[in-house]
Amino acid sequence: MSDIDPPPRAAAPFITFVTLLRANGFAVAPEQTTAFLSAIVLLGPRDPEDIRRAGLATLAPPPERHAAYHALFDLHFLGEASPDLAEGDDGDVVRVQEDRRGADEPVTADESIESGQAATRAEALVERRFGPADAGEALRRLKRQAERRLPKRLSYRRLRARRGAVVDLRRTLRDATRSDGEFFKLSRLKRRMRPRKVLLLIDVSGSMKARTEDNLRLAHALTQASQRVEVFTFGTRLTRVTRPMRLRRSEQALAGAAQIVSDWDGGTRIGDALKAFLAVPRFASYARGAVTLIVSDGLERGDPAALAEAVAKLSRGSWRLSWLTPLATERDFRPRTEALVAIFPFVDDMVDGGSVSAIVDHVLAIGRRRAA
Known part of the structure; x- marks a missing residue:
C-alpha cells in the first residue's frame, strides 16, 4: 500500500486545470503543479482572479500564449468561452489528444467536405470510416525489407x-x-x-482527404515492421495514434484510429500542430535522434514563419527530417507555395508523397543516407 496520501477533493479543479493546459500544448512540470497548489493554499483566494494570477506566476505560460491561457481559464473556472474560442478558430490553441482519450468529446459535424481540396484553419469534427482493402505490393515490400533497410544506430x-x-x-x-x-x-x-526511432506525422486535413486512408495503411505497415515507430495525425488537432496502429489487423487498426481522431478532413494548421507536439516533452523526445517523416501537402493557412520555426526546431532534434508532399511529383521539384518555401532550408528531403509506392521507396532508401 502506498504511503502517499491522495490529494484532497478541493484540489481536484486545480489539478484538472493543469491537465487541460497540458492537453492544449502547454509544458507544465510536476513541480510547477505543486507550486500552483501551494500558491492557492497560501493566497486563500476569494476571487477567481487570484487563481488566474497564481497560475501565471507558477505555471509560467509563455507570453505569446497568454491569450490561450486566459481562454482556457475562463472556460474551466468560469464556464464561459472567450470570443476567440467562440468563433470556432480556437486562437492559437491546438488540442492534443492521446490515443487512450479519444472519446472525450462527441463527434459532430455541421457539414461534410466532399472535395478535400481547400485548406482552411476552421475546425470540423467528423467521423471517418475506412473500408477493407488488400495490402498492396509496396506495403508487402515494406514489411519484408524494413528490418534490414531501415536506419540503425x-x-x-x-x-x-x-x-x-x-x-x-x-x-x-x-x-x-x-x-x-x-x-x-x-x-x-x-x-x-x-533500429533508429521513426516518427511519422500524417496530415489528415481536407486538402489531404484523398490520401488519408493510404497514408494510414502505410503507417500501420511501418509500425508492424518496426517496434520503434511513433505515429501522430494532425489537422486542427494533434492526435497520437501509435496504440491502434500496433494492432495486427489493418482493419482493426484503422477502425481504432477512426474512433480516436476527430479532426478528419478539416482545417490545416500545421505550424500550430507542430508547436503543440514540441511543447509536450514526452512527445518531443520521440523526435530526438529519429527519422522524422512528415506526410503533408504543406498548404498552411497560418503564419509560414511560425511553421518554419517549428520545423527548424524539429529538424535540429531529428537524425533526418523528410517532408513528403503530393506536390513534389517531379525529380527536380522546387517548392512554390509560401509555406514550403519557408521550410525548405530546414528539411533534409522534400520528395514525392503522392503515392504509397513513392513513400515506401523513400523510407527504404533512408538507411543508405547519412544524417545532414
Whole structure:
C-alpha cells in the first residue's frame, strides 16, 4: 500500500486545470503543479482572479500564449468561452489528444467536405470510416525489407566479436584460467546495432482527404515492421495514434484510429500542430535522434514563419527530417507555395508523397543516407 496520501477533493479543479493546459500544448512540470497548489493554499483566494494570477506566476505560460491561457481559464473556472474560442478558430490553441482519450468529446459535424481540396484553419469534427482493402505490393515490400533497410544506430550495449575496439577482460581472464594463466588471445567486444526511432506525422486535413486512408495503411505497415515507430495525425488537432496502429489487423487498426481522431478532413494548421507536439516533452523526445517523416501537402493557412520555426526546431532534434508532399511529383521539384518555401532550408528531403509506392521507396532508401 502506498504511503502517499491522495490529494484532497478541493484540489481536484486545480489539478484538472493543469491537465487541460497540458492537453492544449502547454509544458507544465510536476513541480510547477505543486507550486500552483501551494500558491492557492497560501493566497486563500476569494476571487477567481487570484487563481488566474497564481497560475501565471507558477505555471509560467509563455507570453505569446497568454491569450490561450486566459481562454482556457475562463472556460474551466468560469464556464464561459472567450470570443476567440467562440468563433470556432480556437486562437492559437491546438488540442492534443492521446490515443487512450479519444472519446472525450462527441463527434459532430455541421457539414461534410466532399472535395478535400481547400485548406482552411476552421475546425470540423467528423467521423471517418475506412473500408477493407488488400495490402498492396509496396506495403508487402515494406514489411519484408524494413528490418534490414531501415536506419540503425550504435547501441551502448556490447556483444562478442572477432574484432572490436574494446577488450572483453572478464572473458579473457576466464579463458586464461583454463590454460594456467597463459593468454593466447584477447576476447573482443563491439557495440550492437539497434533500429533508429521513426516518427511519422500524417496530415489528415481536407486538402489531404484523398490520401488519408493510404497514408494510414502505410503507417500501420511501418509500425508492424518496426517496434520503434511513433505515429501522430494532425489537422486542427494533434492526435497520437501509435496504440491502434500496433494492432495486427489493418482493419482493426484503422477502425481504432477512426474512433480516436476527430479532426478528419478539416482545417490545416500545421505550424500550430507542430508547436503543440514540441511543447509536450514526452512527445518531443520521440523526435530526438529519429527519422522524422512528415506526410503533408504543406498548404498552411497560418503564419509560414511560425511553421518554419517549428520545423527548424524539429529538424535540429531529428537524425533526418523528410517532408513528403503530393506536390513534389517531379525529380527536380522546387517548392512554390509560401509555406514550403519557408521550410525548405530546414528539411533534409522534400520528395514525392503522392503515392504509397513513392513513400515506401523513400523510407527504404533512408538507411543508405547519412544524417545532414
